[in-house]
Amino acid sequence: MTNTVKNFIIWTLILIIGISLFQKINNYYLNNYEVDYSTFLIEVNRNKIREARINGKQIIVIRKDLSQYTTYIPINDSRLLDILLNHKVSIIGVHPKGRNIILSVFISCLPSFFSTCILFFFINQVYINGGKGIFLFGKSKAKMLLKNKGKITFSDIAGCEEAKEDVSEVVDYLKEPKRFKKLGGKIPKGILMVGPPGTGKTLLAKAIAGEANVPFFSISGSDFVEMFVGVGASRVRDMFENSRKYAPCIIFIDEIDAIGRKRGININNSHSEQEQTLNQILVEMDGFEGNEGVILIAATNRPDVLDPALLRPGRFDRQVTVSLPDIKGREEILKIHMRKILVSNDVIPIILARSTPGFSGADLANLVNEAALLAARFNKTSVTMSDFEKSRDKITMGSEKKSLMITESQKEYTAYHEAGHVIVGRLVPEHDPIHKVTIIPRGDALGITLFLPSSDMCLLSRKKLESKISTLYGGRLAEELIYGSTEVTTGSYSDIAVATRLARKMVTQWGFSEKLGPLLYKNEDKEFFLGQSITKNKYISDKTTQIIDEEIKLLININYERARKILNENIDILHAMKDALMKYETLDSLQINDLMSRKLVRIPDGWHLR
Template identity: 65%
Template sequence: MNDMVKNLIFWLVIAIASMSIFQSYHYSKIKNNQIDYSSFISDIKHNKINEVKINKKNIYVIKKDNNRYYTHIPMQDHKLLNNLLKKNIKVTGLVSKHKGIFTSIIISWFPMFVLVFFWFFFMRKIQINGGKGALSFGNSKAKEFSTNSIKITFNDVAGCDEAKEEVRELVDYLREPKRFQKLGGKIPKGILMIGPPGTGKTLLARAIAGEAKVPFFSISGSDFVEMFVGIGASRVRDMFAQSRKSAPCIIFIDEIDAVGRKRGSGLGGGHDEREQTLNQMLVEMDGFEENESIILIAATNRPDVLDPALLRPGRFDRQVFVGLPDIRGRKDILDLHMNKVPISKDVDSSILARSTPGFSGADLSNLVNEAALIAAKFNFNVISMLEFEKAKDKILMGSERKSMIMSNFQKESTAYHEAGHVIVGRIVPNHDPAHKVTIIPRGRALGVTFFLPKEDILSISKNKLESQISTLYGGRLAEEIIYGKEKVSTGSYNDIKVATELARNMITKWGFSDKLGPLLYADSDEEDFLSHNFSKNKKFSDNTAKIIDEEVKLLIQKNYNRARKILNDNLDILHSMKDALIKYETIDSKQIDDLMNRKEVRIPINRREKK
């Protein structure tokens, strides 16, 4: 409050001085424009005046050259009006208003009163908002959540059991710090959560605060950096000052890579604003001043760009990896979200978990939401397995392009193409079973074949990789066998691209070439521009590069020929599957089994009644 009074006195002095200067300038300007009455009479005689305005004491004059002045009437001049009219001078009378002393004071000091009023209003607003006004650039933007405002617990987090167990001891420490302190144990000062986007890093941090029942400060890494120099460092200081008042507490910084990147990596190596912010954060985390009972949790999906000083013990002591959920984790996440919506009895979360490898927690939440929207669109009361299949297809491939009109030949060639993938994929060894195939255009694809793995794949054998290459070429070969090489379409572009990448990786990265042996021949995949590594050193000779190309071509040709033989041996199945796809547009694993066993195809279930 003392600072506020000092500021008020300072601005009052400024206002008074400004008003004094203004009034002095105003009166001096008026004084400079005043002339004697005799000069005024002379101007009348010489026809220099265009217009006059007269009140009781003063005459305001506008000359023909547009100059202006005024003069004071020394005494009553009865001939003045006649003289003005004879010279054809425009005469205007002004009403003289009497102003009292009080009125004059108000008019003179009114601007200062306005300044004082707005100053009091401005200061009061800042005080009410807790210093978050227009001049509070250096104040922390961290949002504080009270102990009772966070309702999320570990029961609301699924799919990352190992990460939950690793951070559970933080909750125990915050609840019972003496149990750890009596043995001399110190809780980690900082925990860095690493993992792909959407895996639940932020949710896990909120669950820690919800379990521990302590204040929770949340901020994004980008909130520290502004265009003004020093603002980021000031916000870091203010954030830690606030958290010390609420200790024990948790500070959560999302996307810390926005402010924690390696120093000296900017162009020119300059000491920019972001580096000053990082330096202040390093000091606050582990400097001379202790931050007992303040736990800093940060999340990022780019740990490779963080500054090494940020990752050392004493700052971020522990790194917790929150990865993509496995098949059991995906089932738990789906069950968690399905409990919030009405589900039909035919829905099997284990089948959905198997068919969604690579889905994050956010993706699975979106899957349930999309299925609910599809069910609501058709006014169903519950969500069935069919809605989940449609939602999954929409997420993976895009919406159905119902407006696209395909000719009979395009539809037939697409059916042969997809049937070629399915047949080769079912016959080659160690390949994932075909789950569904469709010729309904979605996104950029005219048709898609889904292969559903029985379990999560952690590593792939050479035999399985070669089977994948054969299957990728199955679509192109089916078109070639039916229509000839001249009528093969460009629809196999992506298949060729993926098959070539697989073959090249097998030779250059995974050591599956007998001629070259188990050596790494691949160049670095990362562009290291900011580290000033502008050139890439080739790791092998030109002769070796030629051998690599030959080995890749031999590998692809081997599996290309295998796929051709499989399709030639099963032409009847290829024609039958083409007919089924044209008739039903989409067939599932049961219909595929019928076709591969040369049986009559059962009618697929692709609709349901309202319940």
């Protein structure tokens, strides 16, 4: 049980006891319990009254059971004293005085005031535990990293050399502002870092502050948004006011698209909390009040949804693209992360870099960490190359499902299927080199064939794309050749989906159809906001759509038949690779090359490597 819950229970009990106590005091002093005069006379005649305190026409009556009430004499009753004396009721005269109004009001309001104080205390405790008090809704949540505390420099990051060059001017300005002011130059007020997740945008912003040795304020775009309208704008004002005290400094807003989206998209409420927050940021960045020495850096992976006013010169003057690292960048990133662990001498970072295309900096950091955890699991003294390769396979293909029960028939189907991919991929032109093939289930797949490019590919030729399509159909065709068309399984679902998607892009976007020519027949995938565009315009006629479908089918059929021809011509290798996979479960590139070179010997139970 947390302290907040304990405090709430304790104060609730105090509240209940306090209310009961004050109700008794209230009843005692204010005498709100009144009885009519005739009832009073009846109780006197029945000998139930002990004492009567007479104050003019008011009588405070105390029964023999010590309960009390108030009654009033409606007319002058000359017999009242005789009746009271005959029934032995004590008569006390009270000097007439007015009721203490202030005391009465205070006692009446005290329970409500006490309840409000308890509620206030509980709400305040909740928000204090969340990081802010109830009166600090409008205060900035930016976390400040002071000079020399957790300092990160450009030497701590790699894989984004161009981005580091783009922001080096900001570092020079923060170090020597007079040099720029002397020439009349102005440093950009804002820098927008754009790139996929995990590429190091936040790390680069911290490195700028570390290189310049200035305070660093960090906050997420979602931290400005609350259920109360106006809180976000207040936090923006407070953030800039605080940062001016530490100028020169850097403010970093991560995921700025949370508050920087285009305005006017909400038809129900055009003055929403998000828009008010955005308006305040626009004013602070380029309003009447200057922010000399305060540089705003923001990061997003959705620059297309940001408001144009946020991107104009004078606000985010410069956009820095932080893209996925190339082979050289991946190698440098791996070396940086490997400094923190004990690495064996057999680890070659360049080979790992080549086998991790498309990995971001965060992915590579995770790869190194997974390899270290794997080595620790087996009590190794250092992390070996095999640990890195197993961790890479786990990340790219999923964990091995060794406990999954697969029949020999399903295992044979999978072996033929994967062998078909390998053979076609090795024999079609311009295809990526084969790295390994396995029939050990990983993730949702029963088997995986892994091709790795020898270098980063920026452009894809038609020949390479068609080779990919042929290779994707190699698995299905291998099943068809061995078992017949009626026994083909559903294992080719993802292969067919990828091949169809590639063929459609070749026809509609990349101009690889001779009949349709180099024209774009597909709108770019963009986000359509309510209030901007509700429906998409149709630019393609029904006849053209039919031609597109025919061209896609023709492209698929050509490469499908090419893959069939390759497998028919190498049916002996298909059987041999199936046997090898059934025995060893995993084949590397050297074993595959031996099989493709027919370095085999025939024995009764199948083909085996020499």
